[in-house]
Amino acid sequence: MPVFSFVSTLPSRLALGCACALPASFAVADEAVDGARTLDAVLVTAAPVTPLTWSTDPRLPRQPVPASDGADYLKTVPGFSAIRNGGTNGDPVLRGMFGSRLNVLSNDGAMPGACPARMDNPLSYIAPETYDRLTIVKGPQTVLWGPGASAGTVRFERQTPHFEQPGVEARASVLAGSNNRNDQTLEATAGNTLGYARVSANRSEADDYRDGAGNVVPSKWRKWNTDAALGWTPDAHTVVELNAGLGDGLARYAGRGMDGAQFRRTSLGARFEKTDLPGAWESIKASVYDNHADHVMDNYTLRTPNADSAMPMPMAANVDRRTSGGRLALEWAWTHLALTAGADWQDSRHRSRSASNLGPYAAWASDADLDNQGLFAELTLHPGAGQRVILGARLDRAAAQDRRASISGMSMGEPMGMGDGMAMAMGSDMPNPTYGVTRRHTLGSGFARYEQDLSTLPLTWYAGIGHAERMPDYWELFSADRGPMGTVNAFSAARPERTTQLDLGAQYKGERLDAWVSAYVGRIEDYLLFAYGAGGMMGLSSTLTNVDADIHGAEAGVELRPASGWKLGSTLAWAWGENRSDGTPLPQMPPLEARLSAGWEGRRWSAGALLRAVSAQSRVAPMQGNVTGRDLGPTAGFATFALNAGYRISEAWRLTAGVDNLFDRDYAEHLNLAGSADFGYPADPVRIHEPGRTAWLKLNVVY
Structure with a gap:
């Protein structure tokens, strides 16, 4: 069978094979071969470090080509996918859940973005390589890091450097690749026993790519x-x-009526930590932050206005969001008991302005104030050898004020971005019936989990039940054109979302074999769902409703080390969701995905291969979806193959290289946006296709 024919049939073959065997992950390790330090392998799929918790170093080399944003990096963790915009700034999805169901923190602060259509979602402002650690908790199985988080919690962290004597540490990298991709990263830390100074910087750039059919995207x-x-x-x-x-x-978007002409970020923060306190009191940790997103969308900086579109003239929209907050946590530990308790708070202010025909901006207009205060506690009990009972509880007081004196017939932030801010730029002239109204909700969340380490096997199993209540976020309250039938708008009618989920799993760590499996089943009351319909000359109109939903799914992985330096791995991820109120599928559910990997690490050389296979997806809700997208119909399966290699020039210098989509496959992800007519896409929805064959070369140095 010809290679290309074989690859084209791989999704169904691989899905069948993985269904019959426990699939798994290929993780990074730093092992010794004949007593010598080996080269770190290229990361292709991360593995859990403890039940439900994933942690990795985002500075390690990875494949596909090193990420330009946080959402791209998360795709190395089974269960994550992203709604694609084109080259960068995808919107992360975990187990089919998106938006504020996924709590994203950087340096323990929130940076939620400002665009009403999520052109600048939180991970757009995160450069993964400038952080020391990425930690993920799946499901509602922690209450320590903020409200909501029914899908999971994602933390990009920077660790505290410690110097026993005066010194300097530094690391840098440069990357070159197809489509004129070029990145530079630098991090330097100097200090002594009394303190430190740390600076990190990065720059990333790429031109339009060509898909597997040779078309420019x-x-x-x-x-x-x-x-x-x-x-x-x-x-x-x-x-x-x-x-x-x-x-x-800046970012040009294939599936939007406007591009991102500015993603200006300003962040300020402070923290205090004290450990090794007397008695059972272990630590006190406090932090505050102030994050500001200043985002500009327009249709003329990175494209030429389309005379036949709904925006034939130059238009721009400037949105601005300042989010401030803080956290205080105290930790105690006794012989068979540990407790973490504290409080956190967040305050967010949003405003906007617009311009047309290259004229000056109108005056700023505030449209939303949101705030939250929370109390939390997590208790860990050790009732017996190898046994743990973890209990968590959280109470939040959330509020949102509508400050829009007037609104347009098409709410600013039209979801599919005939303009993504087009209505804002075209003006607002209808009185807002909820102007000045403040909504307040008291929300409770919690979980209980049992974990056991078996004495006869290197295996840990767990079972946990979690409940999370989530306040509707900015995009749900303010971007929808209308609320449920009979209500004045979404702000007045959207009810808080309540998720109850059971998580089960096991993890085996042997001498030559690691394996893990996690499964979940959940019920969501008042799931916040966007539905789309014809909106006249301005494209689709959006309606926000509450429905009841069911979800379930699983991820699993295996890593086999048959000989010194060799690793073989496999992972599988599957998610399913149903709109229980209407008896239809939930939109934007990712299809079954499997990965097979092989890698070898030597003293100086490493090499690896990755086969990614995605099955067809026929369970769709074509006219529904989240703020940034909707199901565009069924999708066919596909498979891609990638190769990587690395060479450690010295203890300080490391060279890695890779080729993604080796066979130049023409394909599109299921989670996607419809291509914009401004770039020649037809009026009917057409998915944005992914990059064709892509080569890259990266040089790292550590001092």
């Missing part, structure tokens, strides 16, 4: 970030830190 981007921190460490158990950051960028 509008996807150009350029972005940069710079962060600095000053820390005082008067002793080994105390740290006081001040930090600040700046960033900006």
Whole structure:
């Protein structure tokens, strides 16, 4: 059978094979071969470190081509996918859940973005390589890191450097690849026993890519970030830190009526940590932050206005969101008991302005104030050897005020972005019936989980039940054109979402074999669902409703080490959802996905291969979806193949290279946006296709 014919049939073959065997992950390791340090393998799929918790170093080399944003990096974790915009700034999806169901934190602060249509979702402002650790908790199985989080919690963290004597540490990388991709990253830390100074910076750029059929896909981007921190460490158990950051960028979107002409970020923060306290009191940790997103959308910086579109003239929309907050947590530990308790708070202010015909912007107009105060506690009990009972409870007081004096017939932030801000740019002239109204809700969340380490096998199993109540977020309250039938708007009618979910799983760690499996089943009351219908000359109109939903799914993985330096791995991820109120599928559910990987690590060389196979998806809700997309109909399965290699030039220098989509396959992901007519796509929805064959080369140095 010819290679290309064989690859084209792989999704069904691989799905069948993985259904008959426990699939698994291929994880990074730093092992010894004949007593010598080996080269870190290229990360293709991450594995859990403990039940329901995933942690990895985002600075490690990875495949596909190193991520330009946080959503791209999360796809190395089974269960994650992203709604694609083109080249960058995809919107993350975990187990088919999106938006604020996924709590995203960077440096323990929230950066929710400002665009009413999520052109600048939270992960758009995160450069993964500038962080030390990525930690993920799946499902409503922690209450420590903020409200909602029914799908999971994602934390990009920077660790505290410690110096026993004066010194300097630094690392840098450069990357070059197809489509004029070029990245530069630099991080330097200097310090002594009394403190440290740390600076990190990155720049990433790429031109439009070509898909597997040779067609140019509008996807150009350029972005940069710079962060600095000053820390005082008067002793080994105390740290006081001040930090600040700046960033900006631009991105051309194939599936939007406007592009992102500005992604300006300003971040300020401070934290205090004290450990090794007397008695059972282990630590106190406090932090505050102030994050500001200043986002510009327009139809003329990165494209030419389409005379035949709904926006024939140059238009721009500027949205601005400042989010401030903080957290205080105290930890205690006794012989058979540990407790973490504390409080957190968040305050967010949103405003907007618009311009047309290259004229000046109108005055800023505030449209939304949102805030939340929460109390939390997690208790870990050790009733017996190898047994743990983890209990968590959280109480939140959430509020949202509608500050829109007037609204347009098509709410600003029209979801599919005939304009993504087009209605804002065209003006608003209808009185808002909920102007000045404040909504307040008291929301409770919690979980209980049992974990056991078996004495006869290197195996841990767990079972947990969790409940999360989520306040409707900015996009749900303010971007929809209308609320349920008979209501004045979405702000007045959208009810908080309540998720109850059972999580089950096991993890085996042997000498030559690691394996894990996790499964979940959940019921969601008052699931917040967007439905789309004809909206006249301005494209689709959106309606926000509450429905009841059921979800379930599983992820699993295996890693086999048949000989020294060799690893073989496989993973599988599957998600299913149903709109129980209407008896129809939930939209934007990712199809079954499997990965097979093989890797070898030597003293100086490493090599690996990755086969990614995605099955067809026929369970769709064509006219429904989230703020950034909807199901565009069934999709065919596909498979892609990638190769990578690495060479450790010295202890300090490392070279890695890869080729993604080796066979230049022409394909599109199921979670997708319809291509914009501005770039020649037809009026009927057409998915944005993914990059064709892509080669890249990366050089890392550590000092």
